[in-house]
Amino acid sequence: MKKRVLIVEDDKYFRFAVKKVIDWDRYGFELIGEAVHGAAALEFLETHSADLVITDMSMPVMNGIELTAALKERYPDILVIALSAYDDFEFVKESLKLGAQDYILKQDIETEDVGEAILRSWNKHLEHLAKDSQMLDRILKVLSGEGEDERAERYLELSMDSQWGCYLCKIKNLNPDWESAPCKKSVWLDMSLLELHEKTEHVLLLPVARNHSLKSQMEDRDQVLRNLEKLLEQESYLAGCSKKTVDPGLLKEMNQEAEQAIELGRFSKKKRVILWDYVKEQYEDRNREFLEDRELYANIYTLEQAKEALDRLTRRLCEQMPSEENIQRNYLLLVNTVAQNVNFEIGKYEFASAKEELSLCRLIEQKQEACHRFLERIFNNAGTKTMHASVLSSIQYMRQNYGRDISLGELANLVALNESYFSGLFKKDTGKSITAYLNEIRIEKAKELIAGTNLKNYEIAEQVGISNPPYFNTIFKKQTGLTIQEYRQRIQKN
16 A cells, blocks of 8 residues: 655755655655645645645745644644755754654755655654554554544555555453563564554554465464464463455454454463464354353252363353353353352352453463362352251252242151251251241242243242242342342343
């Protein structure tokens, strides 16, 4: 993509010299017009788009200083380079203050260094734009498909050198302090056509020569990615790489591919850059969302059982490859259910902490490890080692049969204990009476039915084993602090 140049100079002979002496095509520039003073230049820009304006300082109607000020106000993304003779250098200094990025001495216009100097100024200009927070935000929004922005899209086009195609590589969750090492930053920039970053998210356009064979292009890409992985080997990150393109118009699509590669990268056990080409079919064929049945965890009363359930869940997550949110919901469901099984109350703070820790984990195995730590914490603090086997058996039985009448005698017979003794033992171990514990199980099930079905209140009461609707209403409010109608409205609102 060639950079468009407008020359503003009142001396027609010097305009001719600027056009003819510099090999514009060699440096990737295209002359699109010329103007004899600043006012004519602004009029030209109303109907034409320029990337670079090279302007004389001393001109009639509107001089170079006035033009520079107007350009910075109306077209802040245009690179302005001042043309200077020795006798008007004070004008140049004023122009630089107003926003011109560089200057060229007219006496040097025929030297070979001028083209190189203009190209260096252009590259600095691109770097400056990439560091501008507003422009950066606009570019990232364009890449993510959040809207159209002519200036940001033009910046992306200009970043793709006409001799190169590119891959878009996206890196997330990288430590913000990583770039503080100058040597790493230098290598990072050397391997990319463009580098954008915001907080912990980086976007790189990785070059590949257009005139190479497909095999050579893939080898070049793999070598660049190996270098990138080596550079980041001590860091924690997620990274995805799109397919190749030579069309700037496909950068949005490439950004989406890199995002999707990252999404599947969470299921990789090896820290690496995930290639879209390798995971495309997996992404398109995967069954994204699911929520494990809580009943599968109803009989978990030991850490070993919990670990086995965690392993099974992780294997299924790796097979289904759902969204990040869905992964978290499944792990939290397991943790919550096991906590209820062993009568361990997870407070709001602990639950928020668990959610945050899971969200900070990059890979599925890291989330599994975090979930395992939660489960260990539950069993270490729940005192389940001192809970009698007869009490655990009765809790398991209640969870399986809450939908019908369960009497004290039935539970006592189940564990072969005297009713009075068993009732006291249960309260000692759980801190609650059998009736209160059973009602808690029933109300938790009722809440699930309210949230997930259109059943009427009396139908829900029957399904959870309470045949008296008014009694159901009473214990529901006692346990939740809300009437059934209030709870239903809250669920619908959320």
